[in-house]
Amino acid sequence: MSTPDDPAGDGGVVAALEEHLLGETPWLTQEEVAERAGVPLATANELWHLLGFAHVPDDEAAFTTADVRALQLTNDLIRLGILSQERQDGLVRTWGRSFARLADWQVALLASVAGELGADPTEGLLAISDEALPRVEELQSYVWRRHLLSASARLLAEQTSGPTASLAVCFVDIVGYTSRSRTLSDRELVSWLESFESTVLGLTVDRGGRIIKNIGDELLIVADSPEAMADLALELTRRGADPEDPFPAVRAGIAYGEVVTRLGDVFGPVVNIAARLTSVARPSSVLVDLGAYEALTGREDDESDEHTGTYRFRRLRRVSVKGYSRLKVWALQESPLQR
Numbered sequence: 001m002s003t004p005d006d007p008a009g010d011g012g013v014v015a016a017l018e019e020h021l022l023g024e025t026p027w028l029t030q031e032e033v034a035e036r037a038g039v040p041l042a043t044a045n046e047l048w049h050l051l052g053f054a055h056v057p058d059d060e061a062a063f064t065t066a067d068v069r070a071l072q073l074t075n076d077l078i079r080l081g082i083l084s085q086e087r088q089d090g091l092v093r094t095w096g097r098s099f100a101r102l103a104d105w106q107v108a109l110l111a112s113v114a115g116e117l118g119a120d121p122t123e124g125l126l127a128i129s130d131e132a133l134p135r136v137e138e139l140q141s142y143v144w145r146r147h148l149l150s151a152s153a154r155l156l157a158e159q160t161s162g163p164t165a166s167l168a169v170c171f172v173d174i175v176g177y178t179s180r181s182r183t184l185s186d187r188e189l190v191s192w193l194e195s196f197e198s199t200v201l202g203l204t205v206d207r208g209g210r211i212i213k214n215i216g217d218e219l220l221i222v223a224d225s226p227e228a229m230a231d232l233a234l235e236l237t238r239r240g241a242d243p244e245d246p247f248p249a250v251r252a253g254i255a256y257g258e259v260v261t262r263l264g265d266v267f268g269p270v271v272n273i274a275a276r277l278t279s280v281a282r283p284s285s286v287l288v289d290l291g292a293y294e295a296l297t298g299r300e301d302d303e304s305d306e307h308t309g310t311y312r313f314r315r316l317r318r319v320s321v322k323g324y325s326r327l328k329v330w331a332l333q334e335s336p337l338q339r
Contacts, residue, residue: 020129020130021129021133022066023066024064024066025064026061026062026063026064027061027063027064028063028064028065028067028068029058029059029060029061029062029063030044030045030048030056030058030062030063031058033063033067033068033071037068037069037071039071039074044071047074047092051092051093051095051096106136151264164261164268165259166224166256166257166258166259167223167224167256167259167261167266167270168209168223168224168225168226168230168254168255168256168292169220169254169255169256169259169266169270169271169274170220170222170223170229170253170254170255170274171219171220171253171274171275171277171278172200172218172219172221172233172251172252173218173251173252173278173279174196174217174218174248174249174250175240175249175250175251175284176249176283177216177217177248180248181217192248193217195246196248197211197219199239199247200221200236203235203236204221204223204232207223207228207231207232208223208224208225208228209221209222209223209228209229209232210222210223218278220266220271226256226295227296227310229254229256230286230292230296230311230332233254233286233332234286234332234333234334236250237250237251237252237284237286238334240283249283249284250284251281251284251285252278252281252287253275253276253279253281253286253287253289254274254277254286254288254289254292254332255274255289255291256270256288256289256291257270257291258270259271270289270291272323272324273289276319276322276324277289277319277321280319285331286333287329287330287331287332288313288329288331288332289327289328289329290327290328293313293330296311296313296332309335311332311333311335312334312335313331313333314331315329315330316329316330
């Protein structure tokens, strides 16, 4: 309940966190921030919304000098031509989504640690953040720079192909997620999903692939090599089918071909086809499209089944899914010679 001395009704915790995390108590309105930064108010408001922050009343002192500096830096990037209007919307929106999700996870982690230490949730969160946040921030910057290096290397390698690249695209979907999630508490569900993503991440990185994003109980993965993607999908379905392995049962769909890459995401028919194949795959199975079949066998479309030294392909009846009628599909299995 709010009071004159505690308008937020939280015991002053949010105010303390504001000063702690932002460096000072908010004292500027959005108009004052824009004026000090030399940025039009409309532009400042647009950037604020793109970052995913809530609307602030015109007369509310909700900002600090850190917000002024952020606007100045953004304006510098616009002036240097780094952030055009088109890039500005996409990049800033991506920043907002990514950091919002990261912040939610980090705050939940710190609050959990405070609870385990038996500290008061509010005071404990402040104390732990004072010790942990500088280290988290430094580590975060290190990880970002490492990924920036990897992304730069990929960009240089694909420079001749423009914004498109030939990639193997795979969706991996947990079988029976809805029914399983109903039996778990919120904490157990989060732990289960994090364990799933952690396992997939390790196997993906080992094969030179990368996870683009998670969509609920589904992961979108890409790899330069169709063989690496096939090996990954077969390993995931094998582990999911093993009753002794805690890894959940999954199904997967793989497509190969030209995709559009933008801001760390991938788009195009190849991505759509991989998603559609996953939706019709049976539990513990891997389906591949014509592009993946040809890349893995070195042969053009063939109506018969196919065996290679590494894989076995079983031709299925053509599949009709949303947006695509009569897709050519094969079930991918590990060759008996590889077992």
